[in-house]
Amino acid sequence: xxxxxxxxxxxxxxxxxxxxxxxxxxxxxxxxxxxxxxxxxxxxxxxxxxxxxxxxxxxxxxxxxxxxxxxxxxxxxxxxxxxxxxxxxxxxxxxxxxxxxxxxxxxxxxxxxxxxxxxxxxxxxxxxxxxxxxxxxxxxxxxxxxxxxxxxxxxxxxxxxxxxxxxxxxxxxxxxxxxxxxxxxxxxxxxxxxxxxxxxxxxxxxxxxxxxxxxx
Amino acid sequence: xxxxxxxxxxxxxxxxxxxxxxxxxxxxxxxxxxxxxxxxxxxxxxxxxxxxxxxxxxxxxxxxxxxxxxxxxxxxxxxxxxxxxxxxxxxxxxxxxxxxxxxxxxxxxxxxxxxxxxxxxxxxxxxxxxxxxxxxxxxxxxxxxxxxxxxxxxxxxxxxxxxxxxxxxxxxxxxxxxxxxxxxxxxxxxxxxxxxxxxxxxxxxxxxxxxxxxxx
Numbered sequence: 001x002x003x004x005x006x007x008x009x010x011x012x013x014x015x016x017x018x019x020x021x022x023x024x025x026x027x028x029x030x031x032x033x034x035x036x037x038x039x040x041x042x043x044x045x046x047x048x049x050x051x052x053x054x055x056x057x058x059x060x061x062x063x064x065x066x067x068x069x070x071x072x073x074x075x076x077x078x079x080x081x082x083x084x085x086x087x088x089x090x091x092x093x094x095x096x097x098x099x100x101x102x103x104x105x106x107x108x109x110x111x112x113x114x115x116x117x118x119x120x121x122x123x124x125x126x127x128x129x130x131x132x133x134x135x136x137x138x139x140x141x142x143x144x145x146x147x148x149x150x151x152x153x154x155x156x157x158x159x160x161x162x163x164x165x166x167x168x169x170x171x172x173x174x175x176x177x178x179x180x181x182x183x184x185x186x187x188x189x190x191x192x193x194x195x196x197x198x199x200x201x202x203x204x205x206x207x208x209x210x211x212x213x214x215x216x
Numbered sequence: 217x218x219x220x221x222x223x224x225x226x227x228x229x230x231x232x233x234x235x236x237x238x239x240x241x242x243x244x245x246x247x248x249x250x251x252x253x254x255x256x257x258x259x260x261x262x263x264x265x266x267x268x269x270x271x272x273x274x275x276x277x278x279x280x281x282x283x284x285x286x287x288x289x290x291x292x293x294x295x296x297x298x299x300x301x302x303x304x305x306x307x308x309x310x311x312x313x314x315x316x317x318x319x320x321x322x323x324x325x326x327x328x329x330x331x332x333x334x335x336x337x338x339x340x341x342x343x344x345x346x347x348x349x350x351x352x353x354x355x356x357x358x359x360x361x362x363x364x365x366x367x368x369x370x371x372x373x374x375x376x377x378x379x380x381x382x383x384x385x386x387x388x389x390x391x392x393x394x395x396x397x398x399x400x401x402x403x404x405x406x407x408x409x410x411x412x413x414x415x416x417x418x419x420x421x422x423x424x425x426x427x428x429x430x431x432x
Binding site: 171179181183 | 376379380383384387388391392393394395396397398399425
């Protein structure tokens with residue numbers, strides 16, 4: 001059975017304005033290239049999530065790991081606004097958000113990222129769209145330019161074909177698999193922080209795949 | 217649910233003698249080290265299966281691919297005898313069998329193997345037995361010595377933890393993942409040849425994992 005979930009992007013009135021006004025959101029992000037650390041109170045390892053959606057994963061990470069700086073990236077105002085709303089009553093000085101298309105990731109960061117999270121990314125199921133997948137060599141090349149030293153990518157998805165493709169793409173590009181679960185919720189994984197999608201799909205009984213890869 | 221399948225090794229009367237008498241079985245295999253090709257009528261790429269069990273996989277491969285030479289390896293007389301019995305009425309000049317423990321694989325072969333098949337290998341679930349897994353670095357080191365040029369390993373299993381471990385072990389050792397299926401019977405895979413175990417576990421509804429890795 002193939003289940004197709006259509007994600008409707010609702011127009012949220014005033015979203016763009018509210019996003020730009022939030023102190024959590026980095027605007028004129030290209031001007032910060034290579035010096036994102038200056039936006040945070042403490043200098044710390046920088047972890048980014050590309051495609052953070054409504055932000056549950058990165059917000060919970062920021063709360064749990066105060067000694068890591070986090071930046072969440074999301075393309076759509078109507079989605080990122082949900083994260084901004086969640087953050088209204090929080091005081092997190094180790095989290096920032098950027099509204100941007102991941103295609104431009106290497107125009108925003110330069111040799112300053114320690115870990116990239118790819119959670120439930122768009123699978124782009126058609127072969128001719130493979131280059132758009134966030135784990136394609138097209139993107140891995142961009143990531144090369146934004147990593148500080150060791151390269152580390154942590155991916156979760158419920159999409160089997162995207163996961164198979166990603167493992168091949170990572171190892172073909174020289175990454176080694178350091179942690180791997182083909183059924184996350186059957187393994188003992190107390191530190192897992194779920195995304196909104198993950199909660200839904202896990203509850204529906206789908207296996208969640210997770211991998212951590214790195215490259216020297 | 218964890219299902220434990222106990223494999224009883226029956227004592228098969230006269231198995232050792234019947235195995236030794238078969239023209240398919242290589243005896244004094246150490247004397248052939250580095251010159252296995254001389255046992256076959258045609259010089260051809262050499263593919264071996266370590267732990268062939270009752271032999272369905274390698275026998276069907278030998279029938280389907282006459283231009284490849286195959287050697288099946290199995291430790292137990294009481295198991296290899298089943299393959300010998302199946303072969304009694306066949307005339308396959310591209311298949312040989314060896315009764316031996318895989319631990320000694322590098323005492324038997326030298327720079328002459330093109331592909332290794334590991335099908336439904338013993339998972340050795342306890343951490344302290346990890347070195348006994350056929351995909352551990354202990355074995356990968358032995359395989360280095362027996363491969364002719366490019367190294368290629370094709371693995372199938374229904375054991376999730378063994379598969380996760382193996383993908384990490386392979387990529388940690390420098391192998392790249394070239395083909396991957398996390399649910400073989402849901403993918404379009406017309407050339408698949410099933411082992412006896414695979415038939416049983418697939419029928420019970422378990423996903424079958426398959427990977428092909430190589431290393432320059």
